[in-house]
Amino acid sequence: MSSPIVTLSFTEATQKRRSIRTLESKTTVPDSTIVKLAEAAILTVPSAFNNQSTRLTVVFGVDHKKLWSITATALLAKIGEERWNGGTKDRIANYANAYGTIMFWDDESCAAAMKEHAPDIYKDKTEEWVQQSNGMHQYYLWTALEALGLGVNLQHYNPLIDAEVQKTWSIPSDWKLKAQMVFGVPKEGSELGEKPQKLPLEQRLHVFGANAKM
Numbered sequence: 001m002s003s004p005i006v007t008l009s010f011t012e013a014t015q016k017r018r019s020i021r022t023l024e025s026k027t028t029v030p031d032s033t034i035v036k037l038a039e040a041a042i043l044t045v046p047s048a049f050n051n052q053s054t055r056l057t058v059v060f061g062v063d064h065k066k067l068w069s070i071t072a073t074a075l076l077a078k079i080g081e082e083r084w085n086g087g088t089k090d091r092i093a094n095y096a097n098a099y100g101t102i103m104f105w106d107d108e109s110c111a112a113a114m115k116e117h118a119p120d121i122y123k124d125k126t127e128e129w130v131q132q133s134n135g136m137h138q139y140y141l142w143t144a145l146e147a148l149g150l151g152v153n154l155q156h157y158n159p160l161i162d163a164e165v166q167k168t169w170s171i172p173s174d175w176k177l178k179a180q181m182v183f184g185v186p187k188e189g190s191e192l193g194e195k196p197q198k199l200p201l202e203q204r205l206h207v208f209g210a211n212a213k214m
């Protein structure tokens with residue numbers, strides 16, 4: 001695996017990361033670079049007991065369009081025309097108009113195997129750990145894609161779309177869809193929105209015993 005080129009430092013990339021929901025069907029890098037990032041996430045992101053339960057599906061081009069067409073059909077059937085036309089239709093069109101989507105899954109057979117083999121004192125923790133590792137894959141890819149100049153947002157139309165998506169791309173039935181990460185070039189002139197307000201640091205961060213001189 002050769003490393004994809006990311007020119008920002010880790011700190012710069014984490015500061016640049018935002019939710020960008022209006023995207024164009026354009027990219028800043030070849031598809032192969034995005035695939036390499038997905039490979040790098042799979043090969044480097046940690047998991048509890050090295051269980052490796054996260055699965056990824058990357059869709060570009062007609063496959064990306066197909067995913068959002070499946071989502072549109074499922075949503076319309078669920079919420080009805082009135083709600084669909086009251087904003088949802090445009091939101092889904094935004095995602096369909098992007099460049100690609102990464103789907104994040106948990107392999108439940110892998111998760112069950114971890115639970116079975118984990119020492120008794122950890123058995124009630126394994127489901128949480130599966131989710132935490134999936135979230136780490138999401139953050140890795142979100143930050144890395146934005147470092148490559150792409151805009152990214154995270155959506156959750158699972159489990160509504162799971163069955164149709166699994167049928168369309170022959171995805172194992174043990175995989176459960178957890179999130180859809182949409183990416184593309186941010187549409188020129190679209191508002192990014194205010195930087196989200198963060199709670200006071202002292203409410204969320206406690207530090208003890210740090211050496212003030214270092």
Ligand SMILES: Cc1cc2nc3c(=O)[nH]c(=O)nc-3n(C[C@H](O)[C@H](O)[C@H](O)COP(=O)(O)O)c2cc1C
Nearest residue numbers: 017018019020021135153154155156157193195196
């Ligand atoms: C676990 C998680 C779930 C999220 N779900 C959604 C979602 O379903 N739809 C969406 O548009 N944004 C979603 N977001 C994006 C958040 O709303 C966003 O990250 C947050 O408001 C901070 O804004 P920023 O990403 O621009 O820093 C999610 C983010 C996280 C971490």
